[in-house]
Amino acid sequence: MWSWVLHRITGTAIFFFLLVHILDTTLIRLDAAAYDAVIGTYKTPIMGLGELALVAAIGLHALNGLRIIALDFTRWGVKHQRLLFWIAIALWIVLMLGFAPRHLMHVFGGM
């Protein structure tokens, strides 16, 4: 049940980011300076943490989504659905351990 709740919450968050992200990227066609100004706000510490949360949400949604597909199409998946949930969580932790330091160095590292 919690994987179902998480899937809905992360999906909604990603959807609203996608709406904003398509609109901000539209500036690339209209005005280079305006695009640079808006994308500059993505490099601030607060937005940097926001990007970390976004990637965390995308990672959870993607890994749990693959788990759902395994449940839908294989008997094996249904039998081991609980194990698959924890495997998804484990892979998500590995993903975030790889991404978080790298991203935080980009955002907070001296440049």
Added chain:
Amino acid sequence: MTTETIQPPRTAARARKSTNWEKWGWVYMRVSGVLLVVLIFGHLLVNLVLGEGVKAIDFAFVAGKLANPFWIVWDTLLLWLALIHGANGMRTLVNDYARGRLRVVLLVLLAGATVVLLVLGTLVLTTFDPCIGDSQIDALIEACAAQ
């Protein structure tokens, strides 16, 4: 008394001819989901992980990517697959949590936003013009000046 032709019992009902849209929506979520895992993680790798990550993104960075048709195709696939996947997911939530007129209003807004953003995003990707920027790349300055 004459016996009219009597249908034999337990005749299979005629299969419905109409398209089962809900089933195709269900299939779409799974197929696009798998493709999006590749497309989105590739997008995140190139834009946030490699090089200087988010700090490197500006007009010149994107212009450099869009100079290659590979990324135009990648981003267009990303736009269509992700936005329709997201909109269909939100449709499920609206159907689950909203009732009556509110539900209809939300569905109309959702469909409208989706169509507008698909058209807008596709136009941006297919009509991108690197010459509106203040380029520091010599070859680009020459090419743009020649226009």
